[in-house]
Amino acid sequence: MIKVGIVGTGMISELFAEGAKFVEGMEVVAIQSRDEMKAKEFAKKHKVELTFTDYEGMLKDVRIDAVYIGLPNSLHFEYACKALSAKKITILEKPFLSNLKELDALIDISEETRTMVFEMNRVLCLPNTHVIRDHLEDIAPVRMITMNFSQYSRKYNDLLAGKTPNVFSDEFSGGALVDLGVYGVHLMVDLFGMPNNITYIASQLPNSIDISGNLTLTYDGFLASLVQSKNSRCDNRITIQGEKGTIYASPTASRIDTVILDVGEKKDITVTHEYESMTYTLKEIVRVINEKDEETYRKQLKQIRNVLEVLCAARQSAGIKFTADQK
Amino acid sequence: MIKVGIVGTGMISELFAEGAKFVEGMEVVAIQSRDEMKAKEFAKKHKVELTFTDYEGMLKDVRIDAVYIGLPNSLHFEYACKALSAKKITILEKPFLSNLKELDALIDISEETRTMVFEMNRVLCLPNTHVIRDHLEDIAPVRMITMNFSQYSRKYNDLLAGKTPNVFSDEFSGGALVDLGVYGVHLMVDLFGMPNNITYIASQLPNSIDISGNLTLTYDGFLASLVQSKNSRCDNRITIQGEKGTIYASPTASRIDTVILDVGEKKDITVTHEYESMTYTLKEIVRVINEKDEETYRKQLKQIRNVLEVLCAARQSAGIKFTADQK
Numbered sequence: 001m002i003k004v005g006i007v008g009t010g011m012i013s014e015l016f017a018e019g020a021k022f023v024e025g026m027e028v029v030a031i032q033s034r035d036e037m038k039a040k041e042f043a044k045k046h047k048v049e050l051t052f053t054d055y056e057g058m059l060k061d062v063r064i065d066a067v068y069i070g071l072p073n074s075l076h077f078e079y080a081c082k083a084l085s086a087k088k089i090t091i092l093e094k095p096f097l098s099n100l101k102e103l104d105a106l107i108d109i110s111e112e113t114r115t116m117v118f119e120m121n122r123v124l125c126l127p128n129t130h131v132i133r134d135h136l137e138d139i140a141p142v143r144m145i146t147m148n149f150s151q152y153s154r155k156y157n158d159l160l161a162g163k164t165p166n167v168f169s170d171e172f173s174g175g176a177l178v179d180l181g182v183y184g185v186h187l188m189v190d191l192f193g194m195p196n197n198i199t200y201i202a203s204q205l206p207n208s209i210d211i212s213g214n215l216t217l218t219y220d221g222f223l224a225s226l227v228q229s230k231n232s233r234c235d236n237r238i239t240i241q242g243e244k245g246t247i248y249a250s251p252t253a254s255r256i257d258t259v260i261l262d263v264g265e266k267k268d269i270t271v272t273h274e275y276e277s278m279t280y281t282l283k284e285i286v287r288v289i290n291e292k293d294e295e296t297y298r299k300q301l302k303q304i305r306n307v308l309e310v311l312c313a314a315r316q317s318a319g320i321k322f323t324a325d326q327k
Numbered sequence: 328m329i330k331v332g333i334v335g336t337g338m339i340s341e342l343f344a345e346g347a348k349f350v351e352g353m354e355v356v357a358i359q360s361r362d363e364m365k366a367k368e369f370a371k372k373h374k375v376e377l378t379f380t381d382y383e384g385m386l387k388d389v390r391i392d393a394v395y396i397g398l399p400n401s402l403h404f405e406y407a408c409k410a411l412s413a414k415k416i417t418i419l420e421k422p423f424l425s426n427l428k429e430l431d432a433l434i435d436i437s438e439e440t441r442t443m444v445f446e447m448n449r450v451l452c453l454p455n456t457h458v459i460r461d462h463l464e465d466i467a468p469v470r471m472i473t474m475n476f477s478q479y480s481r482k483y484n485d486l487l488a489g490k491t492p493n494v495f496s497d498e499f500s501g502g503a504l505v506d507l508g509v510y511g512v513h514l515m516v517d518l519f520g521m522p523n524n525i526t527y528i529a530s531q532l533p534n535s536i537d538i539s540g541n542l543t544l545t546y547d548g549f550l551a552s553l554v555q556s557k558n559s560r561c562d563n564r565i566t567i568q569g570e571k572g573t574i575y576a577s578p579t580a581s582r583i584d585t586v587i588l589d590v591g592e593k594k595d596i597t598v599t600h601e602y603e604s605m606t607y608t609l610k611e612i613v614r615v616i617n618e619k620d621e622e623t624y625r626k627q628l629k630q631i632r633n634v635l636e637v638l639c640a641a642r643q644s645a646g647i648k649f650t651a652d653q654k
Contacts, residue, residue, distance in 0.1 A: 143538075203545070
């Protein structure tokens with residue numbers, strides 16, 4: 001049994017606690033928050049045994065095997081380094097880290113302490129993602145890909161009121177690309193590998209952070225346009241256009257609700273998802289840990305690195321600067 | 328009655344002849360083709376009185392007031408110059424011309440001979456385009472626009488077989504942007520004016536011509552991604568995302584089949600099109616001519632120039648070179 005301590009009591013941690021309930025071999029046993037009341041409330045709501053106000057205290061506790069870090073983006077690095085140093089298996093929410101320097105440093109600690117680190121990437125393990133993967137051959141060769149991940153941010157009104165919520169902050173490594181675009185980048189890198197060229201054009205705040213943008217990834221013989229927006233919304237759509245046909249998918253944040261294959265006529269090839277998205281990823285993480293599946297683990301780390309490379313190149317292309325880059 | 332001579336017997340000329348049948352005040356009276364058989368067949372099929380094999384012959388004929396030029400793109404300039412010099416009102420198929428040098432020269436002739444020149448731009452006069460225009464306020468401010476105009480070319484197999492059809496030729500000023508992207512550019516310029524920045528990233532043939540691409544137009548506070556592909560297809564879609572809601576439209580080449588307004592819940596605001604797309608544009612052309620509506624005419628010329636400016640800047644951004652640019 002992998003016993004997990006959750007860091008942070010935000011909405012994402014709630015989703016984690018819910019998602020973990022359906023994962024055999026994993027149990028949420030602890031919650032950490034500097035705010036004791038919040039920790040206790042969370043513990044009560046999700047039937048979690050242990051509460052901590054002190055992160056270091058949780059890391060020292062031998063009853064905990066792993067931590068899940070659902071904190072603002074720029075805090076991922078520090079918290080993950082500490083967890084890995086304490087030999088706790090670490091699950092980091094997406095986006096994994098701010099930049100490649102952080103990744104290199106984190107991987108070094110992970111290798112030294114022989115402790116595994118995972119990304120809570122919800123999109124790659126979804127059954128409907130496998131469906132897309134399995135049907136690419138039917139429409140091959142691919143000639144154009146468009147993805148739109150737009151979600152009107154709950155924090156946008158705060159921004160309009162003159163505040164800078166974490167998700168729009170350079171200090172907290174925010175922005176539309178790392179928050180929403182990351183789903184499309186993960187899919188592209190998983191399905192098609194690394195692009196030849198990366199161009200990101202964005203609507204940017206004075207602090208350089210992107211509130212929306214259009215990321216073009218070019219490959220041999222085709223290109224992809226990944227659009228994301230945090231100040232407007234639409235029925236999100238993935239369209240993979242090939243010479244022989246087209247695949248349409250409807251993603252909502254980290255789910256894929258429908259997959260339609262059109263090779264002359266439209267066919268619904270959706271599979272019904274049994275669980276919420278986090279559950280699929282957690283089941284795979286548990287499998288990799290228990291089976292000591294080094295090959296998959298290495299592949300996942302490579303995917304994480306590739307995605308971060310694309311995100312960093314895209315940010316550079318648009319001139320988006322995180323405070324974390326200057327450290 | 329404006330008596331029109333059609334130049335060229337291709338599919339587009341067939342559409343023109345069909346579309347003109349519903350236009351009061353306009354009549355197709357002549358067809359010109361170097362191939363006499365083709366001219367006669369066309370004349371018989373569409374009940375056209377006069378046939379010409381010689382373009383100059385048709386231009387000299389006093390029974391003809393106007394010409395419609397439905398030839399490969401790079402021939403537009405030469406044929407339109409001759410028509411305007413002969414004081415024939417000229418209707419040019421889209422894309423209007425290859426570049427701004429051609430436009431300046433053509434406008435000079437048009438002013439000298441006091442003869443009007445129009446673009447057969449099918450998208451701007453559509454009733455459903457007016458519907459979109461009228462509902463922008465409901466979703467304002469606009470924050471993200473995506474358009475996808477993809478159409479698998481009937482000539483793509485020729486290209487794969489090693490030939491270079493006109494539509495993929497630098498000599499004939501071809502490519503996905505000027506052929507399909509032009510619809511989206513016309514809409515953007517009409518609805519939002521000139522963009523601040525223009526970036527085109529394309530999949531290009533060895534002759535530099537784009538077979539597909541992603542055009543990003545940036546405006547104050549939002550941007551637009553215009554995707555076009557001639558070697559794949561999809562359900563074409565226009566999405567205009569605002570802070571207060573979203574407008575979806577389904578265009579097929581030069582029609583707009585549905586318009587959906589979503590400001591909390593989805594509402595179908597489509598109007599049924601009574602005619603095919605060319606008819607609407609021709610009715611407006613006849614109105615402008617008959618009412619001597621100089622203001623609308625000047626506005627149209629400005630729109631044509633702006634669109635051509637965007638197309639040329641986009642081509643320059645991607646390195647797409649037409650033979651016509653070197654003249």
